[in-house]
Amino acid sequence: MNKILVVGSIGLDSVETPFGKVKDIPGGSATYFSMAASFFSPVNLVAIVGQDFPPQHIKYLQRKGIDTAGLVVSPGRTFRWKGKYEYDLNRAHTLDTQLNVFANFQPELPADYRDSKFVFLANIDPELQLDVLQQAKKPKLVACDTMNFWIEKKKPALRRVIKQVDILFINEAEIRQLTGQSNLVKATKIVFSWGAKIIVVKQGEYGALMFTKDFVFSAPGFPLEQVYDPTGAGDSFAGGFMGYLAKNGELTEKRLRQATIFGSVIASFNVEDFSFNRFRTLTGKEIRRRFKEFKNLSHFEESL
Amino acid sequence: MNKILVVGSIGLDSVETPFGKVKDIPGGSATYFSMAASFFSPVNLVAIVGQDFPPQHIKYLQRKGIDTAGLVVSPGRTFRWKGKYEYDLNRAHTLDTQLNVFANFQPELPADYRDSKFVFLANIDPELQLDVLQQAKKPKLVACDTMNFWIEKKKPALRRVIKQVDILFINEAEIRQLTGQSNLVKATKIVFSWGAKIIVVKQGEYGALMFTKDFVFSAPGFPLEQVYDPTGAGDSFAGGFMGYLAKNGELTEKRLRQATIFGSVIASFNVEDFSFNRFRTLTGKEIRRRFKEFKNLSHFEESL
Numbered sequence: 001m002n003k004i005l006v007v008g009s010i011g012l013d014s015v016e017t018p019f020g021k022v023k024d025i026p027g028g029s030a031t032y033f034s035m036a037a038s039f040f041s042p043v044n045l046v047a048i049v050g051q052d053f054p055p056q057h058i059k060y061l062q063r064k065g066i067d068t069a070g071l072v073v074s075p076g077r078t079f080r081w082k083g084k085y086e087y088d089l090n091r092a093h094t095l096d097t098q099l100n101v102f103a104n105f106q107p108e109l110p111a112d113y114r115d116s117k118f119v120f121l122a123n124i125d126p127e128l129q130l131d132v133l134q135q136a137k138k139p140k141l142v143a144c145d146t147m148n149f150w151i152e153k154k155k156p157a158l159r160r161v162i163k164q165v166d167i168l169f170i171n172e173a174e175i176r177q178l179t180g181q182s183n184l185v186k187a188t189k190i191v192f193s194w195g196a197k198i199i200v201v202k203q204g205e206y207g208a209l210m211f212t213k214d215f216v217f218s219a220p221g222f223p224l225e226q227v228y229d230p231t232g233a234g235d236s237f238a239g240g241f242m243g244y245l246a247k248n249g250e251l252t253e254k255r256l257r258q259a260t261i262f263g264s265v266i267a268s269f270n271v272e273d274f275s276f277n278r279f280r281t282l283t284g285k286e287i288r289r290r291f292k293e294f295k296n297l298s299h300f301e302e303s304l
Numbered sequence: 305m306n307k308i309l310v311v312g313s314i315g316l317d318s319v320e321t322p323f324g325k326v327k328d329i330p331g332g333s334a335t336y337f338s339m340a341a342s343f344f345s346p347v348n349l350v351a352i353v354g355q356d357f358p359p360q361h362i363k364y365l366q367r368k369g370i371d372t373a374g375l376v377v378s379p380g381r382t383f384r385w386k387g388k389y390e391y392d393l394n395r396a397h398t399l400d401t402q403l404n405v406f407a408n409f410q411p412e413l414p415a416d417y418r419d420s421k422f423v424f425l426a427n428i429d430p431e432l433q434l435d436v437l438q439q440a441k442k443p444k445l446v447a448c449d450t451m452n453f454w455i456e457k458k459k460p461a462l463r464r465v466i467k468q469v470d471i472l473f474i475n476e477a478e479i480r481q482l483t484g485q486s487n488l489v490k491a492t493k494i495v496f497s498w499g500a501k502i503i504v505v506k507q508g509e510y511g512a513l514m515f516t517k518d519f520v521f522s523a524p525g526f527p528l529e530q531v532y533d534p535t536g537a538g539d540s541f542a543g544g545f546m547g548y549l550a551k552n553g554e555l556t557e558k559r560l561r562q563a564t565i566f567g568s569v570i571a572s573f574n575v576e577d578f579s580f581n582r583f584r585t586l587t588g589k590e591i592r593r594r595f596k597e598f599k600n601l602s603h604f605e606e607s608l
Contacts, residue, residue: 087486182391185529206510209527218601220522223513225489257604288608297522298602300561304592 002140002246003067006033007046007107007132008122008235010071011079012053015274018087019228025275026057027081029122029145032232035276036239036266037120038064039287041246044113046070046132050078050101069110074101089230090204109135118246120238121165123147126157133164141251143167145238151178163195169238171202184209200241200260202234210260215253219260220298222268222290229274233267236276240266265290306444306550307371310337311350311411311436312426312539314375315383316357319578322391323532329579330361331385333426333449336536339580340543340570341424342368343591345550348417350374350436354382354405373414378405393534394508413439422550424542425469427451430461437468445555447471447546449538455482467499473542475506488513504545504564506538514564519557523564524602526572526594533578537571540580544570569594 008030014023030047037043043066049058051073058068079102082095107128115137121129121144129144136142142165150158151174158178162168168191172184181187188199188211199211207221241263248255265287272278312334318327334351341347347370353362355377362372383406386399411432419441425433425448433448440446446469454462455478462482466472472495476488485491492503492515503515511525545567552559569591576582 089486182393183529183531185527203510206507207522207524211527216527216601217604218511218524218527220511220524220602223489223515223520223522225487227487254605258608261604291608292606295604295606297520298524300521300565300599301558302596302599304562304595 001042002117002249003042003044004037004118004120004242004246005044005046005109005113005116005136005139006030006037006120006122007128008033008120008124009079009102009105010047010049010053011081011102013231013275014080014082015229015231016084017089017229018085020274022274024080027231027275028079029124029232029235031061032235032270032276033120033122033239033242034061034066035064035279036236036270037243037246038066039240039266039279039282039284040243040262041118043067044070044110044116046107046109046113048072048074048079048101048105050074050076053078067113070108070113074104076101078102083231085230089227092231107132107135117141118242119143120242121145121161122235122238123150126150126154126161129161130157130164133161141166141242141245143169143238143242145169145234146174148174148177159194162191165197167198167200168196169200169202169234169241171204171234175199175201198256200263202237204230204233207264208237208260210256212253212256217257217260219264220294222264222294222297224268224272227271230271231274232276233271236270237263237267240264261291261294262287265294305346306421306553307346307348308341308422308424308546308550309348309350309413309417309420309440309443310334310341310424310426311432312337312424312428313383313406313409314351314353314357315385315406317535317579318384318386319533319535320388321393321533322389324578326578328384331535331579332383333428333536333539335365336539336574336580337424337426337543337546338365338370339368339583340540340574341547341550342370343544343570343583343586343588344547344566345422347371348374348414348420350411350413350417352376352378352405352409354378354380357382371417374412374417378408380405382406387535389534393531396535411436411439421445422546423447424546425449425465426539426542427454430454430458430465433465434461434468437465445470445546445549447473447542449473449542450478452478452481463498466495469501471502471504472500473504473506473538473545475508475538479503479505502560504567506541508534508537511568512541512564514560516557516560521561521564523568524598526568526598526601528572528576531575534575535578536580537575540574541567541571544568565595565598566591569598
């Protein structure tokens, strides 16, 4: 069984959408990724929280097969994010960010995490991402995510990360910002010229595009009638994607295409409720059923 | 051979994009639709131009198998539209519109157009669309398009059109405006409750979603490296869609899915050059090749 190492943030989010308002619910890239990946594979979690982080959330992650030996509980307050979505739900408006203990995050891998075969460097300072890469021993597959803040502030370090990983997860506004190129195909060519191997461009409700040097794959957005809270959709997508690859173990074109769909499947469930609440009741049967619905959504016959 | 009747606008467009600037080139919904559909089926065109409309454009349409018996050349100037696209190419900024002879357009079907089996009511006043429907004898399939202006000004007439046609082509901003509902799935349910049968929601570079009461189909956007001018993409999409259905004659789920892809194929070519210039050199072989590329773009295996 391949284990997935994830290094990222855990926070307490306060979120307002047209459908409701929640306060201090578990959030952060590592939380969403871990929960999403746990439907497929065991996860080794590296993150930091403050002493105010409710222990029941940690116990819940553990019950889902997530190893929390790498989760540091530090004196001080947990990272907090406050955001709001308008009616179109496409863009989060950040109202407040408090880094708190996350400002001093220095990820250290417990000894038995170091040979994790699959590694996900969630959206954190690219210098920390590089630091984690040095601690990992010969992973089979490494992926990273990033955000506009690091693209603006730490582009050289981010480019070093991109060169070293196998898969870059990035949303379309970010890859345009990163490359200064508005055409997506041209933007990916620039990032390939920096040494990237696989680029997964997340397009929110429109789905995702996976670019490799050999083929491009488009996963549709799933037309949902209930979208309550898009927070964590991108990390849930990466979790489903990496979780399926780790479970399966094969890094073939067939599996990469399916992983993009499983990422979309998991993300489509995540947005149906606040925080990772939808994951609390989600079953393997529901996941497989929606995978088939994605097939039905995008299938057409080649014979004319 | 099923003939397609199209009623819509023909104009002379002046367009500026980051890649160039053109003046008084042939445009308009009926022009793009006819050219696109002509790759599959013969077309009966009903439209109006002024005496200043260059005759060589009409001759060109004729050479493509488009019957122009229903094209009225009226004293006065041709409809003109002037627009500009910024770097993202997603939204046209209208700089000037001159209706000219189009302001007095009263579509009349020549006798031998009246039994056209396939009918496309392009984006014109819904009252004129209703008028055309009364002139047509028992068509097998009728589709319509519309725009924000008619949604705002003539919603009751537009709802009567929607009730009478088989397929509504509409872009996602328009269906949200039409229904006051931002969730697409909910918006389509409202339009179905008005009597719509099939709703094709156009999403620009992200592709298209076809909603029926039995299934939903998602056609991906084709990742293009060269997008010169998005003008006419929606009408080209409808032309490829209707053209393929008319050629094939079957109105099955299989054919509707394929038609959505052929619409996407034709639209993806159209945006590669200004006006319908790309259609001047486009071959059936190129169309079939890109259809296969769409298959490769969206295909994944169901076996896990």
